[in-house]
Amino acid sequence: MSTIEVIDLPAATPTSFVGRRHELAEARRLLGTTRVLTLVGTGGAGKTRLALRLSTEVRRAYHDGVCVVLLADLRDPALLELTVAERLQLRDQSGRDPLELVIAHLADRQLLLVLDNCEHLVEECGRFVERVTRACPQVQVLATSRQSLRVAGEVSMQVPPMDVHEASDLFSERGTAAKPSFALNDENAGPIARICKRLEGLPLAIELAAARIRVLSPAQIEQRLDARYRLLTQGNRDAPQRQQTLRALVDWSHDLCSPEEQLLWARASVFSGGFDLEAAEHVCAGDGIEEEDVLDLIDSLTDKSILIADELGGSMRYRMLETLREYGAERLDQQDARATARRHRDWLAQLAQTCRDTWEGPDQVALVARLHREHANLRVALDYCLSSPDEVAAGFRIATCLDDYWGMRGLHTEMRRWLAQALAIDTSPSAERAEALRMSGWYALLQGDPEQGLPAIVEAGETAAATGSRRASAYVTHAWGMAACFTGDLDQASTLMSQALGEFRAIRDVRGEFFTLFILGMSIGLRGRPGDADEGLAVLDECITAATSRGEEFWRAYALWSVAQIEVARDGLERADETAKQSLEIQRRLDNRLAIALGVDTLAWIAERQGRFPRAARLFGAADSLYESIGGSPQNFATVAGPHDRHLAATRDALDPAQFESEYAAGRALSLDEAQDFALDTDSAAPARDPDAPSPLTRREAEVAALVAAGLTNKDIATRLVISLRTAEGHVQNILVKLGLRSRGQIVAWHAHGTRPSPDGPHPSR
16 A cells, blocks of 8 residues: 555644744754654643644645554553554554564654653653664654654654743633634733733643633733642642643632532543543443433533543543543542443443444444444453453453444454453353354454464364353354455364354344354355355355345445455356455445455456456455555465465466566555555546546646556655656656546546547646
8 A cells, every 4th residue: 555644633633723933843853864853842842733734734845644553542462563553544454563563654654643641651652663763774763752753863852941031822712712712812811911921821721710700801811820730839848830731720710610520530531532421421420420411521621621521523522631631540449440441341341231232233334333433442441351350250241242343344353362361261161252252263263373273173162162151152163164265274164153053043143143144154255156146155055135125235345345256256247346345335435454354355356257357457456466465465374375376377377477467466456445446446436538638737747647557655746757756756646636536546547548648738747
């Protein structure tokens, strides 16, 4: 895949950026001199906001963009590399070390990697940065932390307090946001300036003070600050002055809250990655907070700038800055902390069960989005379940309920790690343990690790038998059928899947039934004996019909893909093309990367059989790149490896070697969206035109379009034509505008129809 999107900048910067011109200029200068720049400062100094603003301003200087990794919500240091991989959109299913995966992906990329809030992971971040910068020569790191990372070549830039002028501007803007009628004027300018000086220019402290404008004048705020600081001077003098300043402001904000608001603030600190109203009602209510009061308390804490409200997907989500979350956590006594953590775990368990119960229905896309938003909370809940053997069974239930989600997100490595820890803590036989063992074994097989996978499935079968769990036994039978399918023993796979289907139907497990129909139909349909194709298609049609009647998408898409596989094998190319594209469209909505790679691959087979060899070569390039991005390979699946290799060889033989390599490289260069557009032919939907008519492009633009079609990146084009990267980017943008296109993939399709540059168009001199 070609470039990486800038991640999470809008969500992370909900308010405007004020001041910091000198710091921005200095940080930009330092980025030109070092591989690792760390913005260092006390909590609340504005490090994150400065880093994100800087990232926005410099992103065009990095060919492969900027990737922002927000680490404040990461509690487990062992997940650092996996978190970075996820932000890089790498969903590895190979079981490779995640650090090696990240390094392999970044080795030849020019990218700015932003690591925000490293202070609680300083040692881990330092080791990670050293490895990445040593192995990836064009990657720069911008970090924010309360202390430096202490890595070779690091430059630390202290983020100082704001000067009085900038701080007053910040106070004025935040005050106006809190109370639109407020404005900076001659009367209040003096008190505001004195407030900002007293708060030592700390942005977070100033924002908290400005939130009081709703009920206090600047002069009144100043008076109350004076009283607060008289108390402060009698307190702990050992802490650095700015930490005392911020602590005093947070203390003041806390004191201005009602007891119920203080309690909700403290309990909400258990959340990681934010929360919605439903979650707050479940986790924060009780023992001092009535459920019906939670909304009003959230509204009040938002007014007081303790909570930040973001609108996501048509609903509101709330979060705290890390400094305020840490403060809230300190305010929970041990007993309430345990009770809150348990309610948090129970809320996630309930969410997981709801997703499991409603997965095979019309809300799958929404469920996937919801689970993605709660991923950080799921991690916290699963970690809590490792705190005691008595809690592990609940963790098993959360993990196994979300089996399809983990797989779709490519989180096999993370879940195998958690399952290994949990299985070692709770060794007592139970249905939950049996299903966890089966899931662990299945994920190991997916990652090409039968040495771990097969014994886990054996133990799962023994545990299921010992506990009498029919559901666990059915899934063990299914797992053995999958193992047979993986190795190409389709007769054995068909036998075991037929047995599993009966077991699932007997206990009315809809998810198991759909999964089994998909694999059973594929196994029968691809065995190759007379009548097998029709029999397999009948099973898959049953799956598709049942899924359609429920509004189910996930298994319907997989069944449609298997229909395409079988139809390709028997030359039913029209239906193969139709069903493969239907499947890909669904998997695109679900963002199921493995299924997307399989779908693009299958459409390459179809293109080869249709005689569309350039298209086939390009699709093979795109598919292979997609497989690599998730650590996968067509060779992992016996029913895919053979057709992939045969159709790829036929495509290579049908084309001139240079043309094949050009088309294949062009496919590899496509982004995820461009690859899907090209596979679905949606990028070819430009208005029909006369290939002999003059192109609206200049000769240089036509030359650039040809290089784009050949798979070259903007950086490659700049090197080839001896022009600057910015000039190359400008040419590509002009091409898109002139042709009314949206993506590089569409330029590829446009160029394939034949072009002739305008004879009268200007020819740029560079």
